[in-house]
Amino acid sequence: MKTTSLFKAVALVAIMIASVLNSEVKAQDGFITNQVMNGELVASKTIFKQDGSYLRNHMQYTFTYDDQNRLVSKQASKWDGVKDAWVPYFKMTYQYSDNEITMNYARWNESHKAYDEAVQKSVYELNDENMPTAYKAYKQDNRNKSDWTLVDHKQMDFTTNLLAIAR
Template sequence: MKTTNLFKAVAFVAMIIVSIMNSEVKAQDRFITNEEVQNDLIVAKTIFRQSGTYLYNHMRYEFTYDDENRLTNKTASKWDSVKEKWMPYFRMSYQYADNEITLSYARWNEKHQSYDKDVRKSVYEMNAENMPVAYKSNRIYHTVNLLTMAE
């Protein structure tokens, strides 16, 4: 009897977890992406939220590259439906040096009209294949999980 109740409880919890995971996947399906490409590089990406048969602006990303086709800036904007325009959100800048890449992140500061809010900076050491292998912070090295770096 106790085994049957335990089995029912475990099955019930499993069904709830699957239901929650399924709803999260469905929520992601309500977004449509449009990429703008120039010279085989993505220069902009607009994310639309789908509601029924209508699409609504949600997020917009703009990308810039250097002469070697390396990403130098990623700028994000969020759609303001009241003002009916894209509003700056954050910017990520990438600087390349000898076997290092410096990543800078800053949020838009409405008061200053610049990207100077919540500024963060990370430095990554690159290997011979030009892949990040270590995170450098105040001369402390941390192993990088390459799977979490993909967008």
């Protein structure tokens, strides 16, 4: 039961994060999505942009999970028509503890050919049923890479949110 609740909480957090960070690939007219499944888990997702009767590569996501089927990373790539190849864009990693989920966001650094250290971090506090109760967003201090600045903090009333969604 706890694993199911944790999975639901992780799914909810992933959906919230995806909706915020991926505004350019919202479900709109002109975009087609293809998902590759690994059992019940999404292994990858490719977003195509519809151009008349043609589909053009747009974004690609790959997902990795731990042995408890919890999302541990999401990597995004953008299509580069000049290079005719997928180019890394960002990577989100997830860490789980008893009452928290920490998500780190890092952008691809083309000059280093690697993901930079996390530049944004979100921490979701969970209650005993593994449902989010608070959200904290941090940005990395540009001068001192080990310092994080709190930029947003929200307490969540999950019952109110569920009632709002149900309507």
